[in-house]
Amino acid sequence: MINTASSSDSLFRQVTDSIAISILSGDLEAGALVPTEPDPGAGFSASRSVYREALKYLSAKGLIEARQRSGTRVAPRSAWNLLDPDILRWALAGKIDEDFVRNLYELRLFVEPNAARLAALRRTPEQLTRIGAALTRMEQNPPYGDAIIEADLDYHGSIFDAAGNPALTCLKSVVISTLLWSMRLQRNKDPSLFSVPLADHQRVYRAIAQQNGEQAGTYMATLVNDALHDAIAALRHTRSGDTTKHIEKINQIY
Amino acid sequence: MINTASSSDSLFRQVTDSIAISILSGDLEAGALVPTEPDPGAGFSASRSVYREALKYLSAKGLIEARQRSGTRVAPRSAWNLLDPDILRWALAGKIDEDFVRNLYELRLFVEPNAARLAALRRTPEQLTRIGAALTRMEQNPPYGDAIIEADLDYHGSIFDAAGNPALTCLKSVVISTLLWSMRLQRNKDPSLFSVPLADHQRVYRAIAQQNGEQAGTYMATLVNDALHDAIAALRHTRSGDTTKHIEKINQIY
DNA sequence: CGTAGTAAAAATCATACTATAAACTACCGG
Protein backbone atom coordinates (compact mmCIF):
# COMPACT_ATOMS: atom_id res chain seq x y z
CA MET A 1 0.00 0.00 0.00
CA ILE A 2 1.38 3.32 -1.07
CA ASN A 3 1.36 5.99 1.57
CA THR A 4 -1.12 8.55 0.27
CA ALA A 5 -0.33 11.23 2.83
CA SER A 6 1.56 14.08 1.26
CA SER A 7 4.88 14.92 2.84
CA SER A 8 3.80 18.50 3.41
CA ASP A 9 1.40 17.29 6.08
CA SER A 10 2.49 17.09 9.67
CA LEU A 11 4.16 13.90 10.74
CA PHE A 12 1.21 13.18 13.00
CA ARG A 13 -1.18 13.35 10.07
CA GLN A 14 1.04 11.20 7.86
CA VAL A 15 1.19 8.50 10.49
CA THR A 16 -2.52 8.72 11.29
CA ASP A 17 -3.58 8.62 7.65
CA SER A 18 -1.22 5.79 6.87
CA ILE A 19 -2.46 3.49 9.62
CA ALA A 20 -6.08 4.47 9.11
CA ILE A 21 -5.98 3.74 5.41
CA SER A 22 -4.35 0.39 6.10
CA ILE A 23 -7.29 -0.43 8.33
CA LEU A 24 -10.03 0.98 6.12
CA SER A 25 -8.63 -0.74 3.05
CA GLY A 26 -8.67 -4.07 4.83
CA ASP A 27 -4.91 -4.30 4.71
CA LEU A 28 -4.98 -4.57 8.48
CA GLU A 29 -7.81 -6.90 9.41
CA ALA A 30 -10.02 -6.62 12.47
CA GLY A 31 -8.26 -8.18 15.42
CA ALA A 32 -4.82 -7.66 13.94
CA LEU A 33 -2.15 -6.35 16.24
CA VAL A 34 -0.99 -2.79 15.71
CA PRO A 35 2.73 -2.55 16.49
CA THR A 36 3.63 -1.13 19.88
CA GLU A 37 6.21 1.19 18.46
CA PRO A 38 6.46 2.92 15.08
CA ASP A 39 7.22 0.27 12.51
CA PRO A 40 10.41 1.17 10.59
CA GLY A 41 9.07 -0.56 7.48
CA ALA A 42 5.78 1.28 7.39
CA GLY A 43 6.63 4.14 5.09
CA PHE A 44 7.19 6.66 7.85
CA SER A 45 9.53 7.15 10.75
CA ALA A 46 8.16 8.89 13.77
CA SER A 47 8.88 9.11 17.44
CA ARG A 48 6.81 7.31 20.02
CA SER A 49 5.05 10.53 20.99
CA VAL A 50 3.69 11.09 17.52
CA TYR A 51 2.89 7.44 17.09
CA ARG A 52 1.03 7.17 20.37
CA GLU A 53 -0.95 10.34 19.69
CA ALA A 54 -1.90 8.92 16.32
CA LEU A 55 -3.15 5.75 17.99
CA LYS A 56 -5.20 7.77 20.46
CA TYR A 57 -6.69 9.70 17.56
CA LEU A 58 -7.61 6.46 15.83
CA SER A 59 -9.05 4.96 18.99
CA ALA A 60 -11.28 8.03 19.26
CA LYS A 61 -12.78 7.02 15.93
CA GLY A 62 -13.31 3.48 17.16
CA LEU A 63 -10.77 2.02 14.73
CA ILE A 64 -8.49 0.47 17.32
CA GLU A 65 -8.66 -0.66 20.92
CA ALA A 66 -5.77 -0.86 23.35
CA ARG A 67 -5.72 -3.30 26.24
CA GLN A 68 -2.83 -3.64 28.60
CA ARG A 69 -0.85 -6.80 28.32
CA SER A 70 -2.78 -7.94 25.21
CA GLY A 71 -1.71 -5.14 22.93
CA THR A 72 -3.43 -2.70 20.62
CA ARG A 73 -5.67 -4.30 18.03
CA VAL A 74 -7.83 -3.27 15.13
CA ALA A 75 -11.38 -3.04 16.45
CA PRO A 76 -14.27 -4.94 14.88
CA ARG A 77 -15.99 -3.08 12.07
CA SER A 78 -19.09 -2.62 14.20
CA ALA A 79 -17.13 -0.32 16.50
CA TRP A 80 -15.98 2.00 13.73
CA ASN A 81 -17.72 5.31 13.59
CA LEU A 82 -18.48 5.20 9.89
CA LEU A 83 -20.18 8.59 9.94
CA ASP A 84 -17.06 10.37 11.09
CA PRO A 85 -15.70 12.75 8.44
CA ASP A 86 -12.16 11.40 8.74
CA ILE A 87 -13.30 7.81 8.42
CA LEU A 88 -15.30 8.62 5.33
CA ARG A 89 -12.28 10.40 3.88
CA TRP A 90 -10.05 7.40 4.58
CA ALA A 91 -12.63 5.00 3.20
CA LEU A 92 -12.75 7.07 0.06
CA ALA A 93 -8.97 7.23 -0.29
CA GLY A 94 -8.43 3.62 -1.24
CA LYS A 95 -10.29 1.20 -3.42
CA ILE A 96 -13.92 1.97 -2.77
CA ASP A 97 -16.33 -0.65 -1.58
CA GLU A 98 -19.35 -0.19 -3.81
CA ASP A 99 -21.75 -1.67 -1.28
CA PHE A 100 -20.61 0.77 1.34
CA VAL A 101 -21.30 3.75 -0.88
CA ARG A 102 -24.70 2.31 -1.67
CA ASN A 103 -25.34 2.17 2.07
CA LEU A 104 -24.40 5.81 2.34
CA TYR A 105 -26.84 6.73 -0.40
CA GLU A 106 -29.49 4.71 1.38
CA LEU A 107 -28.85 6.65 4.56
CA ARG A 108 -29.04 9.91 2.63
CA LEU A 109 -32.39 8.80 1.29
CA PHE A 110 -33.69 8.44 4.83
CA VAL A 111 -32.24 11.66 6.11
CA GLU A 112 -31.99 14.29 3.43
CA PRO A 113 -35.64 14.45 2.35
CA ASN A 114 -36.54 15.05 5.97
CA ALA A 115 -33.86 17.71 6.20
CA ALA A 116 -35.36 19.41 3.15
CA ARG A 117 -38.81 19.16 4.65
CA LEU A 118 -37.71 20.77 7.91
CA ALA A 119 -35.74 23.38 6.01
CA ALA A 120 -38.89 24.38 4.14
CA LEU A 121 -40.74 24.78 7.41
CA ARG A 122 -38.08 26.41 9.55
CA ARG A 123 -35.78 28.35 7.25
CA THR A 124 -35.05 32.00 7.85
CA PRO A 125 -34.90 34.38 4.88
CA GLU A 126 -31.11 34.49 5.24
CA GLN A 127 -30.86 30.72 5.09
CA LEU A 128 -33.00 30.66 1.96
CA THR A 129 -30.70 33.23 0.40
CA ARG A 130 -27.69 31.05 1.09
CA ILE A 131 -29.31 28.02 -0.50
CA GLY A 132 -30.28 30.12 -3.52
CA ALA A 133 -26.78 31.51 -3.85
CA ALA A 134 -25.31 28.01 -3.85
CA LEU A 135 -27.80 26.95 -6.48
CA THR A 136 -26.82 29.92 -8.65
CA ARG A 137 -23.18 28.95 -8.40
CA MET A 138 -24.10 25.45 -9.50
CA GLU A 139 -25.91 26.84 -12.51
CA GLN A 140 -23.22 29.24 -13.56
CA ASN A 141 -20.14 27.09 -13.22
CA PRO A 142 -18.92 24.55 -15.76
CA PRO A 143 -19.39 20.91 -14.81
CA TYR A 144 -16.50 18.88 -13.33
CA GLY A 145 -14.76 21.91 -11.88
CA ASP A 146 -13.96 22.30 -8.21
CA ALA A 147 -16.26 25.31 -8.15
CA ILE A 148 -19.37 23.31 -8.91
CA ILE A 149 -18.46 20.68 -6.33
CA GLU A 150 -18.07 23.33 -3.71
CA ALA A 151 -21.37 24.87 -4.76
CA ASP A 152 -23.13 21.52 -4.63
CA LEU A 153 -21.79 20.81 -1.17
CA ASP A 154 -22.76 24.27 -0.03
CA TYR A 155 -26.25 23.73 -1.40
CA HIS A 156 -26.80 20.53 0.53
CA GLY A 157 -25.01 21.90 3.59
CA SER A 158 -27.19 25.00 3.68
CA ILE A 159 -30.29 22.87 3.60
CA PHE A 160 -29.03 20.84 6.54
CA ASP A 161 -28.30 24.04 8.43
CA ALA A 162 -31.73 25.46 7.64
CA ALA A 163 -33.35 22.34 9.06
CA GLY A 164 -32.33 23.63 12.47
CA ASN A 165 -31.22 20.33 13.94
CA PRO A 166 -27.51 20.23 14.79
CA ALA A 167 -27.52 16.47 15.27
CA LEU A 168 -28.98 16.05 11.81
CA THR A 169 -26.40 18.44 10.40
CA CYS A 170 -23.60 16.10 11.45
CA LEU A 171 -24.69 13.81 8.62
CA LYS A 172 -23.47 16.43 6.18
CA SER A 173 -20.28 14.40 5.97
CA VAL A 174 -22.20 11.58 4.33
CA VAL A 175 -23.29 13.89 1.53
CA ILE A 176 -19.73 15.08 1.07
CA SER A 177 -18.34 11.58 0.73
CA THR A 178 -20.97 10.33 -1.69
CA LEU A 179 -20.52 13.42 -3.79
CA LEU A 180 -16.76 13.00 -3.95
CA TRP A 181 -17.21 9.35 -4.81
CA SER A 182 -19.52 10.12 -7.70
CA MET A 183 -17.11 12.77 -8.97
CA ARG A 184 -14.35 10.22 -8.92
CA LEU A 185 -16.43 7.88 -11.02
CA GLN A 186 -17.48 10.48 -13.50
CA ARG A 187 -13.95 11.34 -14.37
CA ASN A 188 -13.57 7.80 -15.67
CA LYS A 189 -16.44 7.63 -18.07
CA ASP A 190 -17.73 9.44 -21.09
CA PRO A 191 -18.53 12.98 -19.88
CA SER A 192 -21.38 13.32 -22.33
CA LEU A 193 -23.31 10.65 -20.48
CA PHE A 194 -23.55 12.71 -17.36
CA SER A 195 -25.33 15.93 -16.53
CA VAL A 196 -25.55 17.65 -13.18
CA PRO A 197 -29.15 17.12 -12.05
CA LEU A 198 -29.85 20.83 -11.90
CA ALA A 199 -33.60 20.48 -12.39
CA ASP A 200 -33.88 18.44 -9.18
CA HIS A 201 -31.93 21.02 -7.27
CA GLN A 202 -34.01 23.83 -8.63
CA ARG A 203 -37.38 22.43 -7.66
CA VAL A 204 -36.22 21.49 -4.18
CA TYR A 205 -35.13 25.09 -3.81
CA ARG A 206 -38.48 26.38 -5.01
CA ALA A 207 -40.36 24.15 -2.59
CA ILE A 208 -38.21 25.40 0.28
CA ALA A 209 -38.77 28.98 -0.87
CA GLN A 210 -42.52 28.36 -0.85
CA GLN A 211 -42.28 26.69 2.55
CA ASN A 212 -43.87 23.58 1.14
CA GLY A 213 -42.36 20.89 3.33
CA GLU A 214 -43.93 17.83 1.77
CA GLN A 215 -42.94 18.84 -1.73
CA ALA A 216 -39.40 19.69 -0.68
CA GLY A 217 -39.10 16.24 0.85
CA THR A 218 -40.48 14.48 -2.20
CA TYR A 219 -38.25 16.33 -4.60
CA MET A 220 -35.19 15.78 -2.45
CA ALA A 221 -35.94 12.06 -2.39
CA THR A 222 -36.00 12.12 -6.17
CA LEU A 223 -32.75 14.05 -6.25
CA VAL A 224 -30.93 11.55 -4.07
CA ASN A 225 -32.38 8.64 -6.01
CA ASP A 226 -31.31 10.19 -9.29
CA ALA A 227 -27.84 10.79 -7.91
CA LEU A 228 -27.57 7.16 -6.88
CA HIS A 229 -28.78 5.87 -10.22
CA ASP A 230 -26.42 8.15 -12.11
CA ALA A 231 -23.58 6.92 -9.96
CA ILE A 232 -24.49 3.28 -10.46
CA ALA A 233 -24.79 3.88 -14.19
CA ALA A 234 -21.38 5.53 -14.16
CA LEU A 235 -19.98 2.45 -12.44
CA ARG A 236 -20.89 0.38 -15.48
CA HIS A 237 -18.87 2.67 -17.71
CA THR A 238 -15.88 2.83 -15.46
CA ARG A 239 -12.58 1.79 -16.83
CA SER A 240 -9.94 0.84 -14.35
CA GLY A 241 -7.12 3.29 -13.81
CA ASP A 242 -5.46 5.58 -11.32
CA THR A 243 -7.84 8.22 -10.05
CA THR A 244 -5.95 9.00 -6.90
CA LYS A 245 -4.53 12.36 -7.87
CA HIS A 246 -7.86 13.94 -8.66
CA ILE A 247 -9.41 12.76 -5.42
CA GLU A 248 -6.43 14.02 -3.48
CA LYS A 249 -6.99 17.44 -4.96
CA ILE A 250 -10.66 17.41 -4.13
CA ASN A 251 -9.98 16.27 -0.59
CA GLN A 252 -7.91 19.36 0.05
CA ILE A 253 -11.05 21.50 -0.09
CA TYR A 254 -11.94 20.20 3.36
CA MET B 1 -17.80 22.04 37.87
CA ILE B 2 -17.30 18.84 39.78
CA ASN B 3 -15.10 16.34 38.05
CA THR B 4 -17.40 13.44 37.27
CA ALA B 5 -14.70 11.01 36.22
CA SER B 6 -14.27 8.30 38.77
CA SER B 7 -10.76 7.88 40.13
CA SER B 8 -10.74 4.21 39.16
CA ASP B 9 -10.57 5.28 35.50
CA SER B 10 -7.26 5.73 33.82
CA LEU B 11 -5.66 9.11 34.12
CA PHE B 12 -6.08 9.61 30.39
CA ARG B 13 -9.81 9.06 30.68
CA GLN B 14 -10.16 11.33 33.68
CA VAL B 15 -8.42 14.15 31.84
CA THR B 16 -10.35 13.57 28.62
CA ASP B 17 -13.72 13.39 30.34
CA SER B 18 -12.99 16.41 32.46
CA ILE B 19 -12.08 18.67 29.55
CA ALA B 20 -14.81 17.28 27.32
CA ILE B 21 -17.51 17.83 29.91
CA SER B 22 -16.28 21.37 30.44
CA ILE B 23 -16.75 21.96 26.74
CA LEU B 24 -20.06 20.15 26.36
CA SER B 25 -21.53 21.85 29.39
CA GLY B 26 -20.64 25.24 27.96
CA ASP B 27 -18.19 25.90 30.75
CA LEU B 28 -15.53 26.34 28.10
CA GLU B 29 -17.05 28.37 25.30
CA ALA B 30 -16.29 27.97 21.61
CA GLY B 31 -13.12 29.85 20.78
CA ALA B 32 -11.82 29.66 24.32
CA LEU B 33 -8.18 28.76 24.74
CA VAL B 34 -7.40 25.34 26.12
CA PRO B 35 -4.29 25.54 28.32
CA THR B 36 -1.05 24.39 26.70
CA GLU B 37 -0.05 22.37 29.70
CA PRO B 38 -2.12 20.45 32.23
CA ASP B 39 -3.80 23.03 34.44
CA PRO B 40 -2.91 22.38 38.09
CA GLY B 41 -6.28 23.80 39.18
CA ALA B 42 -8.37 21.58 36.94
CA GLY B 43 -9.05 18.71 39.30
CA PHE B 44 -6.38 16.44 37.94
CA SER B 45 -2.61 16.37 37.63
CA ALA B 46 -1.16 14.65 34.65
CA SER B 47 2.01 14.73 32.65
CA ARG B 48 2.17 16.45 29.30
CA SER B 49 2.10 13.13 27.46
CA VAL B 50 -1.25 12.17 28.94
CA TYR B 51 -2.57 15.68 28.51
CA ARG B 52 -1.50 15.90 24.87
CA GLU B 53 -2.97 12.51 24.08
CA ALA B 54 -6.23 13.65 25.64
CA LEU B 55 -6.22 16.73 23.41
CA LYS B 56 -5.61 14.61 20.33
CA TYR B 57 -8.49 12.42 21.35
CA LEU B 58 -10.75 15.43 21.70
CA SER B 59 -9.61 16.91 18.42
CA ALA B 60 -10.59 13.63 16.77
CA LYS B 61 -14.14 14.31 17.93
CA GLY B 62 -14.00 17.83 16.51
CA LEU B 63 -14.20 19.44 19.94
CA ILE B 64 -10.93 21.35 19.74
CA GLU B 65 -8.57 22.64 17.08
CA ALA B 66 -4.86 23.27 17.50
CA ARG B 67 -2.99 25.83 15.46
CA GLN B 68 0.64 26.63 15.92
CA ARG B 69 1.46 29.94 17.43
CA SER B 70 -2.25 30.71 18.08
CA GLY B 71 -2.89 27.94 20.55
CA THR B 72 -5.46 25.23 21.01
CA ARG B 73 -9.04 26.42 21.07
CA VAL B 74 -12.51 25.03 21.54
CA ALA B 75 -13.94 24.47 18.07
CA PRO B 76 -17.27 25.95 16.97
CA ARG B 77 -20.26 23.76 17.76
CA SER B 78 -20.77 23.07 14.07
CA ALA B 79 -17.50 21.12 14.01
CA TRP B 80 -18.48 18.82 16.88
CA ASN B 81 -19.38 15.32 15.86
CA LEU B 82 -22.60 15.17 17.87
CA LEU B 83 -23.34 11.61 16.78
CA ASP B 84 -20.16 10.24 18.31
CA PRO B 85 -20.90 7.92 21.24
CA ASP B 86 -18.42 9.68 23.53
CA ILE B 87 -19.84 13.09 22.74
CA LEU B 88 -23.35 11.92 23.47
CA ARG B 89 -22.15 10.43 26.73
CA TRP B 90 -20.48 13.69 27.72
CA ALA B 91 -23.50 15.70 26.68
CA LEU B 92 -25.62 13.49 28.86
CA ALA B 93 -23.28 13.75 31.84
CA GLY B 94 -24.01 17.33 32.72
CA LYS B 95 -27.14 19.42 32.78
CA ILE B 96 -29.07 18.28 29.74
CA ASP B 97 -30.14 20.64 27.03
CA GLU B 98 -33.78 19.72 26.40
CA ASP B 99 -33.74 21.05 22.84
CA PHE B 100 -30.77 18.88 21.99
CA VAL B 101 -32.52 15.74 23.16
CA ARG B 102 -35.56 16.73 21.18
CA ASN B 103 -33.31 16.98 18.13
CA LEU B 104 -32.04 13.49 18.82
CA TYR B 105 -35.58 12.15 18.97
CA GLU B 106 -36.32 13.96 15.73
CA LEU B 107 -33.36 12.25 14.10
CA ARG B 108 -34.51 8.90 15.45
CA LEU B 109 -37.89 9.54 13.89
CA PHE B 110 -36.23 9.92 10.51
CA VAL B 111 -33.95 6.96 10.83
CA GLU B 112 -35.44 4.25 13.00
CA PRO B 113 -38.69 3.61 11.10
CA ASN B 114 -36.59 3.09 7.99
CA ALA B 115 -34.30 0.77 9.91
CA ALA B 116 -37.33 -1.25 11.00
CA ARG B 117 -38.63 -1.32 7.45
CA LEU B 118 -35.33 -2.63 6.10
CA ALA B 119 -35.05 -5.08 8.96
CA ALA B 120 -38.43 -6.53 8.00
CA LEU B 121 -37.27 -6.96 4.44
CA ARG B 122 -33.72 -8.17 4.96
CA ARG B 123 -33.60 -9.96 8.31
CA THR B 124 -32.24 -13.46 8.63
CA PRO B 125 -34.03 -15.95 10.91
CA GLU B 126 -31.16 -15.60 13.37
CA GLN B 127 -31.55 -11.84 13.49
CA LEU B 128 -35.27 -12.18 14.09
CA THR B 129 -34.54 -14.55 16.95
CA ARG B 130 -32.25 -12.00 18.54
CA ILE B 131 -34.86 -9.26 18.31
CA GLY B 132 -37.45 -11.60 19.80
CA ALA B 133 -35.15 -12.60 22.63
CA ALA B 134 -34.55 -8.96 23.51
CA LEU B 135 -38.30 -8.34 23.48
CA THR B 136 -38.86 -11.28 25.83
CA ARG B 137 -36.30 -9.88 28.24
CA MET B 138 -38.14 -6.56 28.15
CA GLU B 139 -41.39 -8.29 29.00
CA GLN B 140 -40.02 -10.42 31.77
CA ASN B 141 -37.91 -7.92 33.66
CA PRO B 142 -39.25 -5.40 36.16
CA PRO B 143 -39.31 -1.77 34.99
CA TYR B 144 -36.51 0.65 35.96
CA GLY B 145 -33.91 -2.06 36.38
CA ASP B 146 -30.68 -2.19 34.45
CA ALA B 147 -31.84 -5.45 32.87
CA ILE B 148 -34.75 -3.86 31.07
CA ILE B 149 -32.57 -1.01 29.82
CA GLU B 150 -30.09 -3.47 28.41
CA ALA B 151 -32.92 -5.44 26.83
CA ASP B 152 -34.42 -2.31 25.31
CA LEU B 153 -31.09 -1.27 23.85
CA ASP B 154 -30.51 -4.75 22.54
CA TYR B 155 -33.95 -4.71 20.93
CA HIS B 156 -33.28 -1.50 19.05
CA GLY B 157 -29.70 -2.48 18.31
CA SER B 158 -30.75 -5.82 16.83
CA ILE B 159 -33.17 -4.06 14.53
CA PHE B 160 -30.40 -1.75 13.32
CA ASP B 161 -28.17 -4.74 12.70
CA ALA B 162 -30.91 -6.59 10.83
CA ALA B 163 -31.34 -3.61 8.53
CA GLY B 164 -28.01 -4.61 6.98
CA ASN B 165 -26.60 -1.12 6.62
CA PRO B 166 -23.47 -0.55 8.72
CA ALA B 167 -23.56 3.21 8.18
CA LEU B 168 -27.10 3.28 9.50
CA THR B 169 -26.10 1.13 12.46
CA CYS B 170 -23.70 3.83 13.64
CA LEU B 171 -26.75 5.83 14.68
CA LYS B 172 -27.39 3.25 17.37
CA SER B 173 -25.61 5.63 19.72
CA VAL B 174 -28.46 8.13 19.32
CA VAL B 175 -30.94 5.56 20.57
CA ILE B 176 -28.71 4.78 23.52
CA SER B 177 -28.42 8.40 24.57
CA THR B 178 -32.12 9.20 24.28
CA LEU B 179 -32.96 6.09 26.22
CA LEU B 180 -30.58 6.93 29.02
CA TRP B 181 -31.94 10.44 29.09
CA SER B 182 -35.51 9.27 29.46
CA MET B 183 -34.48 6.85 32.21
CA ARG B 184 -32.88 9.70 34.05
CA LEU B 185 -36.09 11.66 33.86
CA GLN B 186 -38.31 8.84 34.92
CA ARG B 187 -36.44 8.33 38.12
CA ASN B 188 -37.52 11.83 39.16
CA LYS B 189 -41.21 11.53 38.69
CA ASP B 190 -44.06 9.44 39.95
CA PRO B 191 -43.30 5.89 38.71
CA SER B 192 -46.99 5.10 38.37
CA LEU B 193 -47.28 7.62 35.55
CA PHE B 194 -44.92 5.71 33.34
CA SER B 195 -45.15 2.36 31.62
CA VAL B 196 -42.68 0.80 29.24
CA PRO B 197 -44.41 0.98 25.84
CA LEU B 198 -44.32 -2.77 25.40
CA ALA B 199 -47.26 -2.88 23.02
CA ASP B 200 -45.37 -0.72 20.51
CA HIS B 201 -42.35 -2.97 20.73
CA GLN B 202 -44.43 -6.07 20.28
CA ARG B 203 -46.19 -5.03 17.11
CA VAL B 204 -42.98 -3.78 15.52
CA TYR B 205 -41.55 -7.20 16.23
CA ARG B 206 -44.56 -8.93 14.71
CA ALA B 207 -44.33 -6.82 11.57
CA ILE B 208 -40.66 -7.67 11.21
CA ALA B 209 -41.45 -11.33 11.76
CA GLN B 210 -44.06 -11.15 9.02
CA GLN B 211 -41.62 -9.30 6.79
CA ASN B 212 -44.09 -6.47 6.43
CA GLY B 213 -41.78 -3.50 5.90
CA GLU B 214 -44.33 -0.73 5.69
CA GLN B 215 -46.08 -1.80 8.85
CA ALA B 216 -42.81 -2.17 10.73
CA GLY B 217 -41.90 1.36 9.72
CA THR B 218 -45.26 2.79 10.73
CA TYR B 219 -45.27 1.10 14.10
CA MET B 220 -41.69 2.10 14.79
CA ALA B 221 -42.58 5.70 14.03
CA THR B 222 -45.36 5.45 16.60
CA LEU B 223 -42.98 3.90 19.09
CA VAL B 224 -40.47 6.73 18.78
CA ASN B 225 -43.19 9.33 18.92
CA ASP B 226 -44.65 7.75 22.03
CA ALA B 227 -41.23 7.63 23.62
CA LEU B 228 -40.73 11.32 22.92
CA HIS B 229 -44.11 12.27 24.30
CA ASP B 230 -43.60 10.19 27.41
CA ALA B 231 -40.26 11.84 27.92
CA ILE B 232 -41.68 15.32 27.44
CA ALA B 233 -44.51 14.49 29.82
CA ALA B 234 -41.99 13.27 32.34
CA LEU B 235 -40.14 16.56 32.04
CA ARG B 236 -43.21 18.34 33.39
CA HIS B 237 -43.19 16.17 36.48
CA THR B 238 -39.53 16.48 37.11
CA ARG B 239 -38.46 17.82 40.42
CA SER B 240 -34.97 19.19 40.62
CA GLY B 241 -32.42 17.06 42.39
CA ASP B 242 -29.21 15.18 42.02
CA THR B 243 -29.54 12.38 39.50
CA THR B 244 -25.87 12.06 38.76
CA LYS B 245 -25.21 8.81 40.61
CA HIS B 246 -27.83 6.81 38.81
CA ILE B 247 -26.67 7.97 35.41
CA GLU B 248 -23.09 7.18 36.29
CA LYS B 249 -24.15 3.63 37.05
CA ILE B 250 -26.05 3.30 33.81
CA ASN B 251 -23.16 4.72 31.84
CA GLN B 252 -20.92 1.92 33.00
CA ILE B 253 -22.88 -0.56 30.93
CA TYR B 254 -21.19 0.85 27.86
C1' DC C 1 -8.03 -26.11 42.19
C1' DG C 2 -6.45 -22.10 43.71
C1' DT C 3 -2.67 -18.98 44.49
C1' DA C 4 1.43 -16.56 43.96
C1' DG C 5 4.82 -15.20 40.79
C1' DT C 6 6.32 -13.54 36.05
C1' DA C 7 6.43 -10.81 32.23
C1' DA C 8 4.46 -8.28 28.22
C1' DA C 9 2.40 -4.43 26.92
C1' DA C 10 0.08 -0.14 27.75
C1' DA C 11 0.16 3.86 30.62
C1' DT C 12 2.51 7.46 32.80
C1' DC C 13 6.26 10.67 33.73
C1' DA C 14 10.03 13.90 32.77
C1' DT C 15 12.76 16.68 29.82
C1' DA C 16 14.73 17.84 25.97
C1' DC C 17 14.74 20.11 21.19
C1' DT C 18 12.48 21.62 16.51
C1' DA C 19 9.26 23.66 13.28
C1' DT C 20 5.78 26.76 12.19
C1' DA C 21 3.17 30.68 11.56
C1' DA C 22 1.60 34.89 13.51
C1' DA C 23 3.15 39.28 14.98
C1' DC C 24 6.33 42.74 14.98
C1' DT C 25 9.98 45.72 13.06
C1' DA C 26 12.63 47.96 9.95
C1' DC C 27 13.43 49.12 5.56
C1' DC C 28 12.31 50.82 0.95
C1' DG C 29 9.64 53.03 -2.72
C1' DG C 30 6.08 56.09 -3.84
Place this chain on the structure above:
DNA sequence: CCGGTAGTTTATAGTATGATTTTTACTACG
Protein backbone atom coordinates in the same frame (compact mmCIF):
# COMPACT_ATOMS: atom_id res chain seq x y z
C1' DC D 1 4.56 61.26 5.02
C1' DC D 2 2.30 56.94 3.93
C1' DG D 3 1.93 52.15 2.60
C1' DG D 4 3.54 47.96 1.67
C1' DT D 5 7.07 44.43 1.85
C1' DA D 6 10.86 41.70 3.47
C1' DG D 7 13.16 40.04 7.20
C1' DT D 8 13.25 38.93 12.35
C1' DT D 9 11.32 37.55 16.59
C1' DT D 10 8.74 34.50 19.44
C1' DA D 11 4.91 31.97 21.30
C1' DT D 12 3.02 27.75 20.70
C1' DA D 13 2.38 23.26 18.75
C1' DG D 14 5.05 19.47 17.29
C1' DT D 15 8.73 15.95 17.71
C1' DA D 16 12.17 13.11 20.10
C1' DT D 17 13.91 9.97 23.78
C1' DG D 18 14.53 7.35 27.96
C1' DA D 19 12.86 5.80 32.21
C1' DT D 20 9.29 4.15 35.40
C1' DT D 21 4.71 2.37 36.88
C1' DT D 22 0.47 -0.26 36.38
C1' DT D 23 -2.34 -3.64 34.70
C1' DT D 24 -3.30 -8.29 33.53
C1' DA D 25 -2.81 -12.67 30.90
C1' DC D 26 -0.25 -16.52 31.57
C1' DT D 27 2.36 -20.03 34.26
C1' DA D 28 4.19 -22.74 37.56
C1' DC D 29 3.85 -24.20 41.96
C1' DG D 30 1.72 -25.76 46.21
